[in-house]
Each structure stands twice: as C-alpha cells, then as structure tokens.
Amino acid sequence: MKGAPFDAITIRDIRAFGRHGANAGEQDVPQPIDVTVHLLADIGQARTSDDLRQTIDYAAVHARVVRIVEAKPHRLLEALGESIAVALMDDRRIAMVTVTVAKPQLLDGATPSVTISKMRTRMLGGRPKKKKRTKHASS
DSSP: OTTOOOEEEEEEEEEEEEOOOSSTTTTTSOEEEEEEEEEEEOOHHHHHHOOGGGSOOHHHHHHHHHHHHHSSOOSSHHHHHHHHHHHHTTSTTEEEEEEEEEOTTSBTTBOOEEEEEEEOTTTTTOOOOOOOOOOOOOO
16 A cells, blocks of 8 residues: 555544543533544545445444443543544554544633544555664674
C-alpha cells in the first residue's frame, strides 16, 4: 500500500451518554459526551464502484463509538479517546484515526475536549526500524 492515496472520512458530533469523569459525582449519572472521528483510509475503490463494502461503514463506526462511550467508565477524556481510537484501528484499512472527545456540560460556558491520534506507519510508507546487531566477543 506504499504510496497509496488516502481519503478522509469524518463523522462529527456523535452524541452518547456515559459515566466518565474524575471529579466527585461525575460517574454517578450518565452525561453527554460528544465525539468527532476523522479517519484516513484508502477508499479509492469506493469512489468508482459506489459499493459500501469498499469503504468504511459510517453506521458501524458510529455504533462502535456509542458502545464504547456507554460502556466502561473512564476517569479521563484522554483514556476514553484512547479506547475509541484503538478500537477503530482494528479495521486494517484505516491508516490513521483522530478522535476528539468533548464534555459539553462539564464547565460553565466552556466545553473541554481532548484529541487523540493513532497512525499505522507501515501503511503511510514508513519502514519498521531495523534491529541493531550486537557483536559478541569470542572467548
């Protein structure tokens, strides 16, 4: 896949309710969590085939994000974002994922958010590092 073009898919404003937070009481009641997912993938075949199997299924991504937000509580948005990013990278067609997680009701008049990115270097033309050889002294 070296040198392959990558296309972007963005799913904005996924709203789910989860019990996330480090402050007292934040995990007692589900609160809204907003997630935006940005994916880089080689979906060039979908552009010409018009076939859903050749692209990333938006509904499946949406459902997976909602399941993660609604499942196990996390203390930090960073950890929740990491869980979502790792899960989405299970799809080997995805070269890079960027996940932004926001808590719109946390601060009075402000919405904190955290952005987490994961990338497959091999798909983006990177090469794995060579192992350094060590010479053993002969006895």
